[in-house]
Amino acid sequence: RRSVRHAYCQLCDEAFRSQDTLRMHLKGEHQDRYCDTCDQARLLPSSLFGSDYALKEHHVQSPRHAYCQYCDRHFRTHEVLRQHYREHYVQSPAHAYCQRCNMHFPSGAALFDHYRTMHY
Structure with a gap:
């Protein structure tokens, strides 16, 4: 059968x-x-x-992917990605550097603006 x-x-x-x-x-x-x-x-x-x-x-x-444009990591949900942003780019200025060109920024928001204008 x-x-x-x-x-x-x-x-x-x-x-x-x-x-x-x-x-x-x-x-x-x-x-x-x-x-x-x-x-x-x-x-x-x-x-x-x-x-x-x-x-x-x-x-x-x-649009189905939760993708970090700074570190190239993928996440299962957009909520986990938002948490990743908060922990690594907004709340921790020590991590506010561009992994593509090694420039440092005073905040995650400044890094985000840099990334959008220089690498996107």
Whole structure:
């Protein structure tokens, strides 16, 4: 008797019993083409997440991602990202420096303005 398959990998046409099993397959077999934050896999060679830059661009451009533009970290929710900003950039002036050009700023707000004008 054939087992029922409910989830299909669009990258290799393999069938799976569940979405969870498919996600595990994507993370393991197609990790360069799969974003586990939004469960998105790229099908076309021209849009592969084949480099750190391509995956970063996907994270920056997708509104579903909570992405810190200062340290390149990703967060599961926007609330966790806001907490990260408060802890590392607003409440702690010692951390108010640009990791891209090593300039120091008196506050997280000043760093944010610098980043928007110089690196965005």
